[in-house]
Amino acid sequence: MNTIRRDRWIPGLVLLVGVLIVTALNFADGDISTGDLVFTGVFVVLAWWAWPGRRGPHISHAEAQAGADDDDVIIYWRPG
Numbered sequence: 001m002n003t004i005r006r007d008r009w010i011p012g013l014v015l016l017v018g019v020l021i022v023t024a025l026n027f028a029d030g031d032i033s034t035g036d037l038v039f040t041g042v043f044v045v046l047a048w049w050a051w052p053g054r055r056g057p058h059i060s061h062a063e064a065q066a067g068a069d070d071d072d073v074i075i076y077w078r079p080g
Helices: 006-029 034-050 061-067
Strands: none
16 A cells, blocks of 8 residues: 655645644734635635545555456546
């Protein structure tokens, strides 16, 4: 089974942490607007939605073949 390469997510995580820090600092200064909160919320939701780990583990070719009946069709999809 393939594992998720977490090193590919380092730039996105750094950006997410940066956005959260800037939002927290603006909130602490009392200089935060509704647009800042909306932008941060949308960014956090999109980061969660795009994370491949939330979809669960992937099965291998052998596991797919073992679980399929004789007349089943197995479709492999690789995004990108």
